[in-house]
Amino acid sequence: MNRFSFVLRRPIQLIPVLLGISVITFLLLQMTPGDPVRLMLGPKASQEAIEFVRARYGLDQPIPVQYFYYVLNCLRGDFGQSIAFRGPVSGVIAARIAPTVFLIIYGLVISLLLTFALAVTAARQRGRWIDHLIRLVCVAGVGVPSYFVGLLLIMGFCLRLKIFPVSGYGPTFINNLWHLFLPALTIGIGVTPILARNLRATFIQQLDKDYAIACRSRGLPESYIFSRHVFWNSLLPTVNLLGVVVAFLIGGTVVVENVFNIPGLGNLLIRGVLTHDQFVVQAVALLLAVGVVISNFAVDVLTAILDPRVEL
Structure with a gap:
């Protein structure tokens, strides 16, 4: 396999890895005890207010539907709205x-x-x-x-x-x-x-x-x-x-x-876990995973440059 085709094919091969990471992160957050909406609104919030916020963030949908829309939005560059920071997750991440x-x-x-x-x-x-x-x-x-x-x-x-x-x-x-x-x-x-x-x-x-x-x-x-x-x-x-x-x-x-x-993102990840802010946790975990994938990809290319005998 020549270097050009490797550069084109390797990112495609990594898509299942990133999907797997997103699925695992999503399911782990679903199994975590605690209600992010109640944590955000406090113990004195009315049931109507809780249901309104859940509907606003799509948390009242079935789990498969939530995940489907999450992946679809990620492909558009939209990581959702942070419950704890009350703003776009992309903006919160960009600042950190x-x-x-x-x-x-x-x-x-x-x-x-x-x-x-x-x-x-x-x-x-x-x-x-x-x-x-x-x-x-x-x-x-x-x-x-x-x-x-x-x-x-x-x-x-x-x-x-x-x-x-x-x-x-x-x-x-x-x-x-x-x-x-x-x-x-x-x-x-x-x-x-x-x-x-x-x-x-x-x-x-x-x-x-x-x-x-x-x-x-x-x-x-x-x-x-x-x-x-x-x-x-x-x-x-x-x-x-x-x-x-x-x-x-x-x-x-x-x-x-x-x-x-x-x-930074590590600090943000812990805060997201503590507040059960699933959109923040999913986005940060996915971004860190992308960082690992990109670094391994760069190492593979660098290895091939340093040693032409290596098959890509």
Whole structure:
């Protein structure tokens, strides 16, 4: 399959995935206890007012009919009306998508920097104490929850040292680099152990390859062999992991945004769940799923560009 036909066919193949996600999200919300209309109007609302609001938002229709109209409206770019925010869901999401996108990209950059630093150091110092220490930290780091890391960073760098702000999202790029450093570091730390362990193992495999041994026999410095050959030959397996890593980062924003009180999609998703605002939850969940799908699609294309031997 050539690259052009892959780019055309892959989005079509992903449609059933997105439909499946929308069905699961819709059914889970239907099974969640609580009435969103009563939560919005309060316990003293009359039955007439409750029925009026239900009819206005289409919540008085059978479940299959509700889902059918939801999908139909999504295809038109209409995600419904938010019950809790009392406005179009698309407008609510548009106001909150920028912090989440910035946080994901920021976290990915920090994670890659940490990954390369740890993996290169461990591979170059293979078998020494620093290698064992980095491997131990990576193994331990896999099991540490993001919210725990976030709370530790808040206690250390915000409350005690008072270096970074506890929460917020600034109006400028530089301001956001400052305000979102700890949240980005939190989600970056969450995925770094996976990438670092994989990249270290790949480095070591490449260092033991015949071409590396041949370079040593010719008297080439180890640093030259590593930087000119081993490093670049080890990137492809790490690139293949980026799709999974971005999925972890997207999921991590749901927790981290609530720990640091960032007005993003993760924070919006939790508020939607607590208020039983099904239109908001469905739209945010679908949007996050689209982000995961697009990231995996981009990784597939990037892999094929880096290695022409890969079949798309």
